[in-house]
Amino acid sequence: MKRRIRFENWNRNFSCRPALYAEPHCVEDVVQLVRLGHNEGKTLRPVGSGYSYTPLVQTDEILVSLNRIQGVERIDRDIPAVTVRGGTRLFHLNRFLASQGFALGNLGDIDRQTVAGAVSTATHGTGLGLGNISSEVLEITLVDGRGNLTVIQDRPRLRAAAVSLGAMGLMVSVKLKIVPHYWLQVDRKVVELDRALDELDRNVANHRNFEFFWFPNLDFAFTKTMNLTANRAAAGMQLFVRPVNDYLVENGILWVLNEWSRRFPGARDRLLNIIPRVAPQEVSFEPAERAYATPRWVRHNEIEYAIDIRNVHRALTELRRSLHEAGTRVLFPIEVRFCRRDDLYLSPSSDRDVAYISAHTYADEAYHGYFQRVEQIMKRFGGRPHWGKLHFLSGNDFAYLYPRWDDFHRERQTLDPEGLYLNPYLKTIFAGKREPSSG
Ligand SMILES: Cc1cc2nc3c(=O)[nH]c(=O)nc-3n(C[C@H](O)[C@H](O)[C@H](O)COP(=O)(O)OP(=O)(O)OC[C@H]3O[C@@H](n4cnc5c(N)ncnc54)[C@H](O)[C@@H]3O)c2cc1C
Structure with a gap:
């Protein structure tokens, strides 16, 4: 059509x-x-x-x-791996895998993305022992820039294609590693921000999945840990608790607070102080296909940087100080997550374990000043932006951040020599050079 x-x-x-x-x-x-x-x-x-x-x-x-090219092609139970068509939504894949006794090893905050879209930008969840979705790719079948159907399995090319922003070809199917189905115990807590920072290393090391978020200029943090569990006894409760949390707390209250604050800016501080009181503190037991993602109804802007995990304390301390000095009052949180290193040329976690730090604003609110402040600090720590989220970098910045930049472009050239898959945005980014030109 x-x-x-x-x-x-x-x-x-x-x-x-x-x-x-x-x-x-x-x-x-x-x-x-x-x-x-x-x-x-x-x-x-x-x-x-x-x-x-x-x-x-x-x-x-x-x-x-690829809306019409969806669905699972094959499960290889012995690997285990799934071959799935590029247009398949992650939530459909999750449900199918659960019905077959399997699951993805990790997932981000939402599951509405397509498999090809999520893979193309290195979509990640949290957990230092767990990589982003692109690092789970075993094989990609794509239509290259000349219309040839090409299967990519060999490492050098896969290291380029697994995070390629739709610039090496149209992925019609992807083979992904999967794991036997599992359940998670999810613990949500509200703690003082100082305590969350003090306990950060321990939480990252001790929990399969750990993340926390805080609102600028609020001294509370909201932590979330997830660990494998065999306990499903309390699962029935979740039929009620989860929807209340997902729909009412995470979306409804966030929306109401932001709308009020937009209309009555003077009430912003009082509104901020409501947040710790309404935030959920609970333990729940969730199957893999339901544990990670929550609905995101409140439109917002987002910037997210991956920094070497060894810099996370210094970066967060500096960020907190800087936002305090600027008097930043935003009714959307800063989120901190973790991701295992990989060897993909354009992955933000290429060659280093990372902490992902993201900041958000309500969609209708100006974000430039706030996000530029965040970016300045992340840049100082060698941060790499999420490919799908806002940033203010130039092509040369990207070339500098990615040591394998030229290797990526060499592979890209072989599959799309005429640049069929480039738009003006990608042309600008890809024009970036690692070394200053001599001409
Ligand atoms: C509310 C919200 C929450 C999010 N949460 C997270 C999160 O928790 N973790 C995280 O890492 N990211 C997150 N993201 C970012 C999101 O995962 C990525 O931007 C992802 O790429 C979006 O997937 P998509 O299917 O919408 O692809 P699109 O945004 O439509 O496209 C993304 C890229 O994939 C390419 N592409 C799409 N289909 C194909 C194909 N068939 N072949 C080749 N290339 C293709 C496109 O050309 C483009 O370069 C979030 C985004 C939003 C809006």
């Missing part, structure tokens, strides 16, 4: 009107479409669920969604 549309990302911070929007029905259609673009000299951008804040998919030429 081909038609004209106006595309908007989830956050509605960018939109575009592609000359052609296509939802091919099968891999053969994808091949034909890419050849059409190639022959007519038109660029093409793959889009997933549109859950990226950066204009990765923005184009006025051809926009391709």
Whole structure:
């Protein structure tokens, strides 16, 4: 199906009107479409669920969604691994895996993304023993820039393709490592921020998944730990508790507080102080497919940086001091998560264990000053931005941050020599050079 549309990302911070929007029905259609673009000299951008804040998919030429190319192709029980079509939503994959006695090893805050979209930007959850979703990729089948169906299994090329921002080809299927199905005990607590910082190393080391968040200029932190459990006795309770927490507390109250604060800015401090009182403190028991993601209804802006975990204390101390000095009062939290190192050329956790630090604002609120302040500090600690989240970096900044930048581009060139998959945003980023040019 081909038609004209106006595309908007989830956050509605960018939109575009592609000359052609296509939802091919099968891999053969994808091949034909890419050849059409190639022959007519038109660029093409793959889009997933549109859950990226950066204009990765923005184009006025051809926009391709794999909405109609979804579903699981195969489970290899002995590895174990799943081969899944690129347009499959993570929540569909999770449910299917659970029905087969399997699960993904980790997941981020939401599960609405497509598999190909999540893989392309190194989507991560939290847990220092756990890598991002791209590091779980064993094989990618894509249609390259000349319309050839290509299977990528060999390491050098996979190290480039597993985080490639839709710039090496259109991924029609991905083979991912999976694990036997499991349950998690989830503990949510409100503690003093100083205590959360003091206990950070211990919590990271002792829990399978650990994260915490705090609101700038509030001295409380909200911690969340998750650990494997065989205890499902209390699971029945969750039928009620989880929806109350997910829908009412995490979304409804956040929205109400932000709307009030926008209308009555003078009440912001009082509103901030409500948060620790309404935040949930509970223990719950959740199956893997339900434990990680919560609905995100309140539109917001987000910046997120991965810094070497060895710098996390200094970076957080500096961030806290800086936001205090600036008198930042935002009714959206700063979130701190952790991720295991990998060897993928453009992964923010390439060659280092990282702490991910993210800041948010309500969608309609100005974010530049606040996010630039956060970014300045993250840059000082060699931070790398999440590819799908807001940043103010140039191509040269990226080239400097990624030691394997040139290796990535060498692999990219072999699959898309004419730049069929590049839009203006990617062209700007990819123009970045590691060394100053001599000319
Ligand atoms: C509310 C919210 C919560 C989030 N939570 C997290 C989180 O917890 N952890 C985290 O790491 N990130 C998180 N993200 C970011 C999100 O996971 C990434 O931006 C992800 O890439 C979005 O997936 P998508 O399917 O929407 O892809 P899109 O945003 O549509 O596209 C992302 C990239 O994938 C490429 N792409 C899409 N489909 C294909 C394909 N078939 N072949 C090749 N390339 C393709 C696109 O060209 C683009 O470069 C969150 C985002 C939002 C809005």
